[in-house]
Amino acid sequence: TPPISPMAIAFDAENLTLSPAGPTLTRRMSDLEGLFLDTDAWAAAVHGDDPVVYTVTSSPVPEIDRELPQSITTIMPGHTSGELWMTKGHQHPDHQGEIYLALKGRGGLLMFDGERTEWLDMLPGTIGYIPPGWAHRSVNTGDEPYAFLAVYPGGAGHDYGWVLEHGMGSRAYRATDGVDLRPYSAP
Ligand code: M6P
Ligand code: ZN
Structure with missing residues (x-):
């Protein structure tokens, strides 16, 4: 490589795109196996239209050490048996920090x-700081798409197995006034 x-990256706030852009990732319900508590509801969604739960659009900056x-x-807005749609969540193997906006x-x-x-409520303009050693997952608590910018060390990596093994401490359920956090239980 x-x-x-040095470069400027154009951020289109309306369409939530970056230009120039790097790889884009699409995660459907089928990519979120073992994460929602209600396994039957998860499987029904997969065998239905297997909806897109979230997308990740990257800049061209590569995921290698010393890059940022x-x-x-x-x-997307939605829930599976009341459990709000979310990212898979991961831990960084060497416990680097990360910033979300x-x-x-x-x-x-x-x-x-x-x-x-x-739990941090994330509204446009909120910077969420993820300290070293904290696994992190994002959740859409509203009724429109929730989007955030992430900036992270290029060598941080993504340990998804850690979350499958340890959970995330809580589960986020839909509530009339935002979110209902319940203690974690394994599916
Ligand atoms: C943020 C960053 C990425 C991550 C993405 C989706 O953009 O933290 O590194 O890949 O969220 O989260 P996940 O990898 O847990 O599916
Ligand atoms: Zn991360």
């Missing part, structure tokens, strides 16, 4: 360090 030069990549994640819609940032759980 040739070294990346960015991405925009857009989570909420851009659009309403959401939450759920963090878990293996013992303690933290």
